[in-house]
Amino acid sequence: MNKDRLTVIPPGHPLSGKVSPPGSKSITNRALLLAGLAKGTSRLTGALKSDDTRYMAEALRAMGVAVEEPDATTFVVTSSGRLSAPANPLFLGNAGTATRFLTAAVAMFDGTFVVDGDEHMRKRPIKPLVAALNALGVDAEAPTGCPPVTVKAAGGFRADRVVIDAGLSSQYVSALLMAAACGSRPLDIELAGTAIGARGYIGLTIASMEAFGASVEQPTPSTWRVLPTGYKAADYHIEPDASAATYLWAAEVLTGGRIDIGTATVDFTQPDAKSHDFMAKFPHMPAEIDGSQMQDAIPTLAVLAAFNETPVRFVGIENLRVKECDRIRALSTGLNNIRPGLAVEEGDDLVVNADPALAGQRLPADIDTFADHRIAMSFALAGLKVEGITILDPGCVAKTYPAYWDALGSLGVKFEG
CATH class of the missing domain: 3.65.10.10 (Enolpyruvate transferase domain)
Incomplete structure (x- = not known):
């Protein structure tokens, strides 16, 4: 070619x-992250191997997670349940899922994490997610409103409720949902207004979280409550x-x-x-x-x-x-x-x-x-x-x-x- x-x-x-x-890109990158946040060994089958999922896998490896690829559609992920600050910025190409999800996830641990991407990713907005992290007591900044994002993590969120503008992307909500299960207290995530880009992907996120042992409630159509369950390693098939x-x-x-x-x-x-x-x-x-x-x-x-x-x-x-x-x-x-x-x-x-x-x-x-x-x-x-x-x-x-x-x-x- x-x-x-x-x-x-x-x-x-x-x-x-x-x-x-x-395999589904959306589900593969959710499952990779959740397996990286779970203590033990998870086997992900039917997975997508592509640029976007490769960037997620490489980022997890850079943070101390073992990610093996025994065949063309399987990831075997072994983790302590914690992400360690990497020596270098996490480069995620133009993978929006990996960039948004990891920006929130790294806030639950300790150290300085820089989440970055290519010239295209550096034009994609992430300001609403950074603002939500700031409201949760996380030291995070993205001076241009787009990547790179610097997160000076100090062990998680400092509040039990956050309001987020998800009009640009449901990925902001998904990022907070997945991170919150690693916290020390329940977290309520509430939409600012009713607009949300591609709400159906929230359902994908919650289903993936539950497969790894999380518990999410929905008190209202615009509010989700995540319990501090942490994650358990799992075998998971991706559609x-x-x-x-x-x-x-x-x-x-x-x-x-x-x-x-x-x-x-x-x-x-x-x-x-x-x-x-x-x-x-x-x-x-x-x-x-x-x-x-x-x-x-x-x-x-x-x-x-x-x-x-x-x-x-x-x-x-x-x-x-x-x-x-x-x-x-x-x-x-x-x-x-x-x-x-x-x-x-x-x-x-x-x-x-x-x-x-x-x-x-x-x-x-x-x-x-x-x-x-x-x-x-x-x-x-x-x-x-x-x-x-x-x-x-x-x-x-x-x-x-x-x-x-x-x-x-x-x-x-x-x-x-």
Whole structure:
């Protein structure tokens, strides 16, 4: 594979076959951290091995946790239940989950921890989480409002209640939830207002915590109470990644094929699986789709919408502007490179002016992925129907789905470049 560019050749036939998506990134990084916070040895199976999870595993190793990888989908984590201050800053690339989760977790121990990332991560906001940690008596600072974050930890939280603004990301709440179980007292975490990005991921967090022995109560819809149980080592199986599955579901409906991913849609617990309901309506997707609770599926849906019978407006997606890149801008840019006017940004809404006649045309377009795995993977779908779609920096899919191009190839898709 050319590291700089990859042109997708439309297969011209329905895509059929069996592809097993990788394990869930969201669940893998939660389970890795929880296993690192648990005393004893945990075995995580079905796990994702990708850039994001590698950064989490390396950070845990740097803090004294043993993380072994006996095969391609297993982590064996052995920990004393404590994280030790590392000799150097923790470098987490552009892994938002690892960065947010570790920023809170390290506060429960002792010493100075610096949580940092690459140039993209240094543009992603973390100020609300740092403010919450400050309110809990933790000496934490992020001068730019983004990483790097310096945490001078002194054994945990000093209060039993905190209010957090989670409008930008539910990961702030998940980070506090997971850390709080390591405390010495119960902690109430309350939302400031009702807005929360991708609330469904809170459910994933709590389910993972409970698998490692934690106890979380929810006195109100906007308040969670975490008991100071600590964590127990556990064997934990991780379900396939629903966000990765969206590309395969979309490829199936776009080409009229049949792709068996080995897991029934109803068996997914991740929020992005809800996108399957909209894909099932293709080419008659609704005029408006609220993406607030399935944010990582929006790039897939937006590219699919380009081939819909009627235009689609995506709302509730303002948080996409602070993901690995500004995904609203990346989507509108890429779609308009395929055909001018195909997408319009209206405030933080994205309107895709669907045109089923695009299929079968030759419309050469270089797609700038902005080093964002989801932009690369979603625009590859356009190449299944339109000639001349070239993905720039195709290797960025390694962030969450290193075998993506191989998966499409196994279904009969060919590439140049």
